[in-house]
Amino acid sequence: MQHIFLAINKMSQMSILFPGYSNVAGDIMKANCSCTLIKGPPNCIIDTMTAWDGSRLIEALKLHNLHPDDIDYVICTHGHSDHIGNNNLFQNATHIVGFSISKRDEYSLSHDFSKGAEFQISDDIKVVPTPGHTLQDVSVIFNNNDVLYAITGDLFEKEEDLENDNIWISAGSDNEQLQRDNREKILKLVDFIVPGHGPMFQVPKK
Ligand SMILES: [Zn+2]
Numbered sequence: 001m002q003h004i005f006l007a008i009n010k011m012s013q014m015s016i017l018f019p020g021y022s023n024v025a026g027d028i029m030k031a032n033c034s035c036t037l038i039k040g041p042p043n044c045i046i047d048t049m050t051a052w053d054g055s056r057l058i059e060a061l062k063l064h065n066l067h068p069d070d071i072d073y074v075i076c077t078h079g080h081s082d083h084i085g086n087n088n089l090f091q092n093a094t095h096i097v098g099f100s101i102s103k104r105d106e107y108s109l110s111h112d113f114s115k116g117a118e119f120q121i122s123d124d125i126k127v128v129p130t131p132g133h134t135l136q137d138v139s140v141i142f143n144n145n146d147v148l149y150a151i152t153g154d155l156f157e158k159e160e161d162l163e164n165d166n167i168w169i170s171a172g173s174d175n176e177q178l179q180r181d182n183r184e185k186i187l188k189l190v191d192f193i194v195p196g197h198g199p200m201f202q203v204p205k206k
Helices: 054-062 165-170 176-189
Strands: 004-008 013-018 021-025 028-032 035-039 044-046 073-076 094-097 100-103 119-122 125-129 138-144 147-153 192-195
Touching: 013 054, 035 054, 035 138, 147 176, 165 176
Parallel strands: 044 073, 073 094, 147 192
Antiparallel strands: 004 013, 013 035, 021 028, 035 044, 094 100, 119 125, 125 138, 138 147
């Protein structure tokens, strides 16, 4: 099991519990998402992998002295099956799935990602709308002592797609122009990106 320690500040510590991957072999694509923990409080988990990953996710949290009940926010960058598979482990959390914010059967009507509104979770963690891959994608921005990390889901498939648009386009894009614009926005904003299906990378110097 890979646990990559990434960033710590006085409030929060970010770790990639499982780096994402995607590989095509014949007519099958093997893929799973990057699953990221920001240990606070508040405790946040970003993208919960496929429905078959529950036990290894619980084990990974245990290594950080966390139980699923300790998680305050589940953030799924979008609603695809490899990003939402274990949301039901987190019974005490507010769930943000794309543009939807809910807890139990209560859905927030006051926050509108579609109008560009950012959702502030704490001083150093916020959720921002970054549609394109789907029309309701979000990214998490984590400020670690002024070094900025974006956990983007499939806005970025993997580092290699910076040089090869085909990689993110062929991974599926509901609106290529919108995705292109949001990719640019995130590249200008942050220092490191955790993409949907590859290891974290540093944003090339502008
Ligand atoms: Zn994905």
